[in-house]
Amino acid sequence: MNPVVFGMTLAVSVIGLAACQPAAQTPKPVLRCLATNPSPITLPGGPARIGSDVAYGEEAPARTVVVDGFSIDATEVTNAQFTHFVAATGYVTMAERKPDPALIPPDAPPFLFLPGAAVFKTATPDSPYWWSYIPGANWRHPQGPKSTIEGKENFPVVQIAYEDAAAYALWSGQRLPTEAEWEYAASAGAKTLYPWGDERVPGGRHRANTWQGLFPLQDKAEDGFAGLAPVGCFKPNAFGLYDMIGNAWEWTATPYLDSAREGTGEAVYTIKGGSFLCADNYCRRYRASARQPQEAGLGSNHIGFRTVGDP
Numbered sequence: 618m619n620p621v622v623f624g625m626t627l628a629v630s631v632i633g634l635a636a637c638q639p640a641a642q643t644p645k646p647v648l649r650c651l652a653t654n655p656s657p658i659t660l661p662g663g664p665a666r667i668g669s670d671v672a673y674g675e676e677a678p679a680r681t682v683v684v685d686g687f688s689i690d691a692t693e694v695t696n697a698q699f700t701h702f703v704a705a706t707g708y709v710t711m712a713e714r715k716p717d718p719a720l721i722p723p724d725a726p727p728f729l730f731l732p733g734a735a736v737f738k739t740a741t742p743d744s745p746y747w748w749s750y751i752p753g754a755n756w757r758h759p760q761g762p763k764s765t766i767e768g769k770e771n772f773p774v775v776q777i778a779y780e781d782a783a784a785y786a787l788w789s790g791q792r793l794p795t796e797a798e799w800e801y802a803a804s805a806g807a808k809t810l811y812p813w814g815d816e817r818v819p820g821g822r823h824r825a826n827t828w829q830g831l832f833p834l835q836d837k838a839e840d841g842f843a844g845l846a847p848v849g850c851f852k853p854n855a856f857g858l859y860d861m862i863g864n865a866w867e868w869t870a871t872p873y874l875d876s877a878r879e880g881t882g883e884a885v886y887t888i889k890g891g892s893f894l895c896a897d898n899y900c901r902r903y904r905a906s907a908r909q910p911q912e913a914g915l916g917s918n919h920i921g922f923r924t925v926g927d928p
């Protein structure tokens with residue numbers, strides 16, 4: 618998708634910004650995050666219930682598929698892990714490369730021809746937009762050239778395009794999960810709305826890093842985090858997998874649509890799990906069956922990935 622269209626699509630005006638009032642401060646929960654990355658989890662094959670008939674239309678129908686057994690990373694791939702990959706291979710991510718001018722309208726603003734990626738920022742009355750193409754944004758500088766991952770080694774790596782995630786997976790002897798594998802792993806056999814039950818915040822305890830408050834104006838961070846969280850700060854699902862819901866969307870190897878038939882000019886893959894930007898008033902894709910299309914070539918600071926392996 619060309620960045621101009623991307624910007625126009627997401628640069629939605631926010632009505633009534635000035636009417637918003639600051640919310641009361643809510644005590645932040647005390648969370649213990651993983652100190653070390655756990656080993657991948659091996660899951661048995663078999664029938665898996667995926668999709669939903671009671672959520673967004675694109676999730677229907679609920680259906681049973683059969684998956685083969687596989688292993689899956691217990692957490693999203695971290696900055697530390699991706700740093701190791703880049704140090705070993707010299708890999709340069711798409712956001713660090715000059716964009717393909719063929720994908721950009723010739724009359725587009727000059728900054729769109731520079732390496733960069735999409736960055737979220739909280740909207741304000743003076744700037745009612747929440748996504749911007751920022752030159753210099755990449756996995757080392759997820760929120761733009763002045764940002765850093767220093768001290769965030771255990772955060773999920775973001776600003777990763779599809780081929781970057783696939784390259785990491787190949788290097789590590791793994792691959793990206795299919796959507797069915799991912800959803801099977803995320804729901805962990807649960808038949809409830811969320812992998813942990815039918816209540817999103819059972820007993821007032823958040824089970825995933827999402828957005829509380831009126832999106833995109835105010836993130837109250839009642840779950841302990843405004844923006845990304847380190848991996849493994851919330852209770853794992855029944856399979857022992859962390860952050861399948863929330864924190865960062867995750868790439869899958871499943872095309873969202875037939876790009877050639879749809880004439881999008883760029884492959885579009887399915888991302889899963891929702892992110893720290895999913896809110897009650899927007900997105901609400903903090904469920905295992907939720908899905909969203911993502912252009913293969915565009916990184917953003919709310920999309921990461923994890924890998925799977927075959928026995």
Ligand SMILES: [Ca+2]
Binds near residue numbers: 828838840841842893
């Ligand atoms: Ca949060």
